[in-house]
Amino acid sequence: MLVIAVAGLLLPFSLTAQSIWVDRSHNKTIALEILKPNLAGDFYDNTTFPTSAMFLSLRLPISNRLNFVSEFPLAHAGVDYSSGFFEFDESETGIGNPYVGLEILNENSSFFTEIGVRAPLTPESNLGTTVGLFADFIDRSEAFWSDVLSVIAVPNYHYHAPSGFTMRLRGGPSFWIYTGGEDTDKDVELFLLYSAQAGYESHNVRLMGGLSGRMIVTESDLNIGDRTLHQFGASASVDLGRVRPGVQFRLPLDEDFGDFLDSVFGVSLAIEFD
Secondary structure (H helix, E strand, O other): HHHHHHHHHHHHHHHOOOOOOOOOOOOOEEEEEEEEEEEEOOOOHHHHOOOOOEEEEEEEEEOOOEEEEEEEEEEEEEEEEEOOOEEEEEEEEEEEEOOEEEEOOOOOOOOOEEEEEEEOOOOOOOOOHHHHHHHHHHHHHHHHHOOOEEEEEEEEEEEEEEEEEEEEEEEEEEEEEEEEOOOOOOEEEEEEEEEEEEEEEEOOOOEEEEEEEEOOOOOOOOOOOOOOEEEEEEEEEEEEEOEEEEEEEEEEEOOHHOOOOOEEEEEEEEEEEO
């Protein structure tokens, strides 16, 4: 797959909006999300404990039908590896591509649309942002891909029954505009982002599980299996008043991607304010 091949080539050289797994039931929130990828391979078995990707996000209502959303990604990686022929001891931190956007709410509150843009600030050849890329490759690889200005427009449907059953469906385009110039023969790529989640949500507890995926639309010469990536995800959070801590887990479902990534574990903390 093109996406996997490119990412795989980046690894030896050290190199979307808010998470769909973090609770969004409150409009006025600031949230911190920390994702720790369990990377495959002997080399990455020797990463240090702080190796992770972090996302600091803010949601503010502008009007009854409009929310402002922003996100700042940051990633750190440390590797201490040695063998009989090779030693590598390095740590790097890098910023990702910050996101600014809007959530447009429908009269029927079950529907809303995400529209936003990520500025291309991720440095090239940074070990930290490479780890950040794999921490959320399927849902938010736009956050850590260098030399890419990305724009999304993604409709959502969120259903919440009186019994507590909840469901969220999401799907829409992500446009990549390459800003580097020399390293690619294309100026624009088009991806389709999609997900389906279901679970239980009450005032105090939220449990969600589901599938999310990404398809590269502009590589029409590839078959559908080579153009898509999928993962299973699950999350849980509890409401402690104005504070909502949570945990999440992700498991890649494609064999090729599993050669790079075993799983991702994450924690989050959302704080509601007036």
